[in-house]
Amino acid sequence: MSRFFTASKERLQRGLRFGQMLIHNTVSHQMAAKTPPAPPKAAKATPPPPTSSKPPPKCPGGDKDMKRKPGFFASGGQHAVFSDCPKPEGDFMKAWSAKNGRYNLVLISGALAAGGTLGYALSSGILCLNWTIPEYPYNEDEMEDFEIEEERRREEKEAREERHQDAVEARELSMRRRRAKEAMEREVDLMQRDMDGGITDAELDELQHLAAEREAFQLWEKDELKRLEEQEKEREKIRKEKAKVKAERDKEREKKRKEKEAQLEKEEAEREKAREKARKEREKAQKEKEKEKEKADKEAEKARKAG
Template sequence: MSRLLMAATAARLQSGMSGSGKLLFNATRYLSAGKKAPPPPPKAPPPKASKPSTAPKCKPVPPPKPKPGFFPSGGMHAVFSDLPKPEGDFMKEWSAKNSKYSMFMLSGLLALIGSIYLSYMTLELYAGVPEYPYTEEEKEEFEIEEERLQEEKEAREQRHQDAVEAREVAMRARLAKEAMVRESELMNKDMEGGLDDKEAAELQKLAVEREAYAEWEKEEAKRREEKLKEREQIAKEKAKVKAERDKERDKKRKEREKLLEKEEAEREKAREKARKEREKSRKEEEKVKAQEKAEKEKAKKALTA
């Protein structure tokens, strides 16, 4: 069976090759004879343009929404195709948005400036502390209270400084006392059996420190005396200034009292004058009324007679 199939296939191949050879031979002979090639077959006429249909166009079908938990690409994880794709001119859109936002900002700024101007022109913003109409007595009391607070502050600072200095003096005195005890021990040891080099150097150092402490103690006592004198001098000057200030205040107080008495006397005088004028006008009115009454009675008598 296989032999028959192979023989049939070989016969078909030979027949195809012989036919193609005949075609090639005929074409070569035709060209060598110098004859023109036959004209090409006529072209088919172009199809007529169809008129546009008036049928409604179909709307583009939107892509189906992805299922919950899935992305538009169909997977459960995002890929690059799921990202939004930019469309249109970026600068054009950006310029339009920026122009709109600039107009909003400019209109808001103009509204703010206008509201501030109108508020400043029509309303009281209370930007400053108004001057309260204190009397002279109240102002004087405020000054006295301020001076008292200042004196208390200075006294408090002075006490603090004295406490710090006293603490420093006590600490140095304690250290000097301990050094004296150690020095006496070393001196006793030196008299008994002698000292080594280290103890001798320590004894010498303690002696130098004792002399320095004695010198510092003298200077500290002198400084304290000078400071005490300075404080007394400052206290005298402050007392003098305070006395002058009190004297000036008393003088102003007396002047105010005299002025008030003078004003009160003038007001009393004006009231007395007004009272006299009212009394005078009342008497004149009574006199006029009496004259009118007398004239009426006289006229009445004349009519009855």
């Protein structure tokens, strides 16, 4: 790089020298060719000096017919070429591998440091991401209330599902009954026409098909009503069992509540007894202090009289 700058500086100085020569010759010629300023009106005009007949100097290399050497300016300066630029030396892959190895080492060490810092912060509890619900110190009564509330919600959900199932079954039963009623009307019509004047073979087949469907519907309706009755009995049995469990639970809870109240009353009575005992002891100590004070006063009075 320094060689390139040195060569460029030398060529620039050489070009400047030629440029100074050109500027000097051109300026002197222009100064000689200039006309003097006009004299004042009052003074007599003097004749201008004669112009020089000497032709102005030409710029070096300004002649178009002159042949130039490749790589040289018209003034004689030399062009900068790629040979003047700095050239890489040594093995590129070796240098690149060394640099890349250092960069990878810095990257891996930074990643390990960041991961270790995050792990330490999470394990030590300094950084809390609130992934789980924190535990709350509920007592037994509150936990029991939560269980009762959860059971109540579960019972409400089961009741909603039962009502939905009953509505679906009732709608299906009503639809099939309506279709059976329409089929019955059609069957009665065909039977009446058969009794009056006869019916075709297609209508006879339809009549037989309607009769078979009516019998099948009667059997299905009988089984469905029986199933609904058994289902209602089963539900009633489950409700009674739940009511029994609830009554036992309420009874047990009431028993615990009474025991807790009795325990609290007992503890309060013991505390009241301890407070009463402490009060009596304080009163007794106060009376003893008063007696000692009276005794000391009497002795002091007796000593004063004796003295």
